Amino acid sequence: MTITEHPLVKSYLATVARETAGLSPERRNELLADLEEHIAVALTEKSASGDDGIRGVLARLGDPRTIAATALGDEPPAPQVNxxxxxxxxxxxxxxxxxxxxxxxxxxxxxxxxxxxxxxxxxxxxxxxxxxxxxxxxxxxxxxxxxxxxxxxxxxxxxxxxxxxxxxxxxxxxxxxxxxxxxxxxx
Known part of the structure; x- marks a missing residue:
C-alpha cells in the first residue's frame, strides 16, 4: 500500500472530491491529482508514516472544505445540462x-x-x-x-x-x- 492509499489520505481526498462536485470533471481531477502529489511529497519530506504524522501533514495542507471552496471560487460552476x-x-x-x-x-x-x-x-x-x-x-x-x-x-x-x-x-x-x-x- 502506498502512502496515498492510507485511509486518512483517501478520506481527505474523498471529502475534497465530494465538496468540488460543482467543478468540471477535468478541473476536479486536476485538483485531486495535484493534492495527491502534494501529500505524497510532504509525507516523504517529513518521513511521516504513522497516523499522527499523516494527520499533521493533512492539517498543514488545510481543511478539505476550505480547499474545495477556494477551487469553486476560482472557477465558475460547470454548466448544468438539461x-x-x-x-x-x-x-x-x-x-x-x-x-x-x-x-x-x-x-x-x-x-x-x-x-x-x-x-x-x-x-x-x-x-x-x-x-x-x-x-x-x-x-x-x-x-x-x-x-x-x-x-x-x-x-x-x-x-x-x-x-x-x-x-x-x-x-x-x-x-x-x-x-x-x-x-x-x-x-
Missing part, C-alpha cells in the same frame, strides 16, 4: 438530414437552427460539434449537387444513386447518436 433540451437538440439534428433532402423548405431552417443550437450548447467539445456540423451539412450539399451538376456527370447507375439517396440523409442521425454518446460519457 437532458430534455439535449434530446430535443439531437432529435432536431437527426431530422435535418431527411428534411433537407426530401423537404428542403423545412430542412433549411431546421438545419440552421440545429447548428446554431449545437454550437451554443455548453456540454460538447468543439471537435465533436465540428464533426456533427460536417455530417449535418452533407445532405444539403448532396441536394445542391443534384441541381448544379449536369445530368449524367455522375453516371454510376440508378442503384448507386438510390443507395446514396438513402445513406446521405442518415448522416445527421449518426452525428446525433455520436453526440448522445459523448453527452453521456464526456472525455
Amino acid at each position: 437532458r430534455g433540451r439535449t434530446l430535443a437538440l439531437l432529435g432536431l439534428l437527426a431530422a435535418t438530414g431527411p428534411l433537407t433532402v426530401f423537404v428542403p423548405l423545412l430542412g433549411g431552417p431546421a438545419l440552421i437552427g440545429a447548428i446554431w443550437w449545437l454550437w451554443t450548447a455548453p456540454h460538447w467539445r468543439n471537435r465533436d460539434k465540428a464533426i456533427a456540423t460536417a455530417a449535418a451539412l452533407v445532405p444539403p450539399l448532396f441536394a445542391v449537387s443534384q441541381w448544379v451538376l449536369p445530368a449524367g456527370t455522375l453516371n454510376s447507375g440508378l442503384g448507386v444513386f438510390v443507395l446514396v439517396l438513402l445513406i446521405v440523409p442518415l448522416l445527421p442521425v449518426a452525428a446525433a447518436v455520436y453526440l448522445l454518446r459523448w453527452a453521456q460519457h464526456p472525455s
